[in-house]
Amino acid sequence: MITWYHSWRAAIRIARRDAWRSKGRSFLVLAMIALPILGVSAADLTLRSAELSTEQKLERSLGAADARLTDPGYGGVPVLQTPNGENYTPADDFEDKPYPEGSTDVTKAAPQGAKTLKDATGSAKLRTEHGLLHTEIRELKAADPMAKGMLTLVSGRFPADGTEVAATTHFLASSGLQVGSTLRARGFDREYTVVGSYELSDSLKSDQVNALPGALLAPLDKALKADGLPGTGAEATYLVSLPGGFTWNMVKETNTKGVVVHSRVVDLDPPAKSDVPFYQKNNWGDFGMSASAKAAALAAIGTVVGLAMLEICLLAGPAFAVGARRSRRQLGLVGANGGERRHIRAVVLSGGLVIGVAAAVVGTALGLALTYALRPVLEEYIGRRFGHFDIRPLELLGIGLLAVLTGLLAAIVPAVTSSRQTVLASLTGRRGVRRSSRVLPVIGLLATVLGAAIALYGSVFSDQFAIVAGGSALAELGVVAMTPALVGLFGRTGRLLPLSPRLALRDAVRNRGRTAPAVAAVLAAVAGTVAVATYAASSDAQQRAEYKAQLPYGAVSVIMGEAGSARDVPAVRSTVQKLLPVEVRADMDRISVGSANCSVWGGSDGCGSYEVVVPPQNRCPLWATDPANPDGDPAERFSKEERRKLAEDWRCQQSGGRGVYVPDGVVVADASLLKVLEIDDPAAAKALAGGQAVVFDKRYIDKNGDGGNDDGKDGTDGRDGTDDGTDEDGTVRIKLITDTEAAGKAFDEGREAPGEIKSFRVHRTADDVDAYGLSVIVPPAAAKAAGLTTLPLGAYYSTDSLPSTEQRQRLEGELDKTGSSVMLHIEEGYTSENSIILLALTVFAGLITIGAAGIATGLAQADAEADLKTLAAVGAPPRVRRTLSGFQCGVVAAMGVLLGSAAGVLPAIGLRLTERREQLKWYQEALDNGWGGLASDPHVPVVIPWATLAALLVAVPVGAALLAALVTRSRGALARRETA
Structure with a gap:
């Protein structure tokens, strides 16, 4: 026991003296280990400080009160609630009767004396x-x-x-x-x-x-x-x-009066789940995180921590190896004086222990100081105040032990390698013959193939992304294991390169012990970046395809649909045209039914509504109400196969749903509106000038002109869902509904709402025309001839250029002076939210790559100082040293980026394929349930971020090489013959 203590004490003293002697290398390794510890400890302190205790949450939500009473809006019927009052439901079932609505007097539900x-x-x-x-x-x-x-x-x-x-x-x-x-x-x-x-x-x-x-x-x-x-x-x-607080029994009693309670006493001491009626109803359980979700979260955290430790070990390991080689004479003296291999291993491991402990202390202390200093900034960033500065000593100790463990793990391989050298080789400085392992590349190849197969299976045949992630991780580890062999393959291209890059590549291949880990570290960082960037770019492409513009790019709309706002519309139209770079202006009116003071939404007394009549032969059978069962689901009358077939019927395709809201998308305007909407259809403009309406949705067109008594036998517009394509002739009918109560009653009974019909001859545009939510344009002359009452609604504008922020602020300031509510929209097109993410990822991967490549270059210079002196001795120009360092750094960066880019695409593609299958499954379910016309075939593309890859593949290695060349001295110290 005493011998063991003294041997390790001596090993630690030797390691400490060696670390102090080689301050630059020691600081490099300490920084690599301490920086993650700083980040993790700062994150732990931030999360714990931001995590409020129950008492602190209650103080912010209840103050000094004992409870908060809330009306859930169920008309006073008894309710059931969770202990915290966040979830509640009526106590009775309302499947066969109207769902309760209305308010209740909360003050009457308060206990006596409260x-x-x-x-x-x-x-x-x-x-x-x-x-x-x-x-x-x-x-x-x-x-x-x-x-x-x-x-x-x-x-x-x-x-x-x-x-x-x-x-x-x-x-x-x-x-x-x-x-x-x-x-x-x-x-x-x-x-x-x-x-x-x-x-x-x-x-x-x-x-x-x-x-x-x-x-x-x-x-x-x-x-x-x-x-x-x-x-x-x-x-x-x-x-x-309330004296004594609001107990759980009092909460349940208050629930019987239709009031929800958030109680301080119940929050501090919640009842058992068996005592909560809410959880027993319909077998509802706790809405917290499930055990599987918690296990998945812990697995994700463990994976991130494990990968971080792996990357640190990959970078720090070569540093310990180079340090051991530079101290080989010292280690040889230990062996020459009777030291065993375990003593040599103890010395090298002690180096990892010493630096690990120092990194733990420094990283934790800096994390504490940084979090405390940045507390106001962090609070502003997360948008809420910390409860208090919460320091958990055991958690910080555990984080510090990770630094110690990382240092020891990084020193294991150099310790074993150093202990295997003979005393003679250590004292003479000979490295001996070093051979690469032939087993490791084979294992890596098998792991890569197996991981790729698992990821492919998970993305094609399974809904669990965990399988894709696990397979991708296994494949990436396999590539890491193959890195030494891959570095050797890169070395075969050296014969094609000039002197300096050829020397750098040969040095990298010859010293794979320090090159391969640095390449693997770059590989891991770049692979993660490429994976996230590929997923982000693919998601961005999907969102861009799903984006529904309200107007053409740069167009402007002003809408005033409130009651009594029509008088201000002309002034608003002129204001917009005066302050913005308007090219074409299209004025729009709306149909008014009832009082002239009715808003576009109707709803008040004396205000009616209107609707575009869909002829019976054009109505989707899936949406047709059965008069015998008006409350039933119309789609239940059809089989699954019939619902799928009808979902492809043009009559069941959902149209509109975006753009400026007017009932049924009907506006009164002239041909200038077509110009603003960028609809190039001379026939449509001619039709509007001739008094014909323009229809963008062919479901509204009645080609018979008789109200739709087509039996469908001619195969043109009947139940078979076909269309003969003759769109110039036809009629669109608009029903004016003045009695809204009678209309609501008819709707409940599955009947047509009563109202006056106005018919217009129409011209229909092509199916692929985008009208931005509009369905019918009625020319002013036709509306007047039909006896329709119209009111000014607003205007659309096309602009020479997208209005600037200053122009918009000035415009909104002027529009505020009208006193009416003006809905202003400037179509700026799709704005990607991932551009900043992709840029941040590229910068992050670039910093990691340059850092890892710089570490490898510094180690190479320290390890190959004798070779550089030899080059100087044989007459090599001073710039060779600088260019050699630059190419050494660039070679490591290029190899890591190339391999990492290939490895990072796999998990992103797997995730996108999994999402595609999941969304396709939802779409198939929508088809089966008769909702196919309301949904669209999912578009889940896989997009490779070529700009990010180009920046990583070209800019990062070149930048790393230039940076290394700039910071390297051209001249080194002259070599002297060592004295005997």
């Missing part, structure tokens, strides 16, 4: 220094002791009367206002004074204004509705203070 405090929220547009800002309004007496902790006062004070408000710091920063400013709401002339600023600890970026109960929401809501504007949509809950 104190209540109203907490109401709504939203409105408030006037700021810049214009209007949509803001949340909260009416809560924040100074009440029951609300303590919910709103954190920053400056000033909370409001004391109905003329004062407080605002969040984010609102004040966004609005340009400050404490002492006056505040007004749109549609409300009453002024309020901002007397304080506060923040919401759980939502630092919220725009919120606080007022006393009844001071702002109710009068503002009344004023807005009086002007025909949307109200504030206020909702109220009640904080409750």
